């Protein structure tokens with residue numbers, strides 16, 4: 001069965017509730033009349049405080065799905081400042097991004113923490129979008145593949161084949177994030193194939209064929225068609241270009257031109 005593409009917008013620390021609501025109403029107008037069979041899975045990841053209001057707009061429409069940008073692995077207790085998976089599910093999240101390079105870099109998120117988050121997310125029936133990627137130094141030192149492989153092995157440790165097949169991975173070379181320098185599509189596809197091989201070793205053929213692996217890093221309307229034309233790229237995790245309806249819809253449109 002072909003894998004359903006995903007176009008996910010990671011808003012990072014952007015948009016007030018009012019702005020998030022305006023964006024979502026605008027996006028809904030543009031994409032919700034499109035035939036679901038050709039529309040990719042469209043996911044938006046606002047900041048925590050906007051999730052409830054955005055969900056009020058999209059629930060029932062089934063054309064836009066909601067993601068959080070982070071979560072905690074415990075379900076309740078003395079963990080000041082954290083948000084549990086079931087709380088995110090309650091406000092409509094069906095996806096949660098984990099292990100983004102910004103969280104690894106600025107908030108000291110380790111592979112072990114990412115694995116705990118992945119397990120908690122899957123236990124609640126939510127889908128993790130597990131990010132991985134190398135720095136420019138690692139790439140120049142020829143360590144890209146070994147680094148990504150170890151990130152994936154650690155993130156998926158002790159997770160069942162069935163849960164792995166439902167998960168989503170995003171390959172985001174750190175030097176391509178927010179820099180305007182997209183990774184060459186053929187090279188991104190090569191790394192993504194290597195990730196799929198790694199998944200195959202861990203969880204077998206079925207999981208490797210089912211898992212969706214996205215590319216992220218300066219994706220724009222002008223780059224998406226070439227990216228989606230690659231054999232193993234199942235969609236995109238988009239930062240900067242997901243912040244206006246026009247450019248995000250342009251990316252969705254480009255994806256449909258290739259995959260519909």
Ligand code: PGA
Nearest residue numbers: 177178217218238239240
């Ligand atoms: P970018 O961010 O599209 O702005 O490069 C991607 C991401 O960090 O997920």
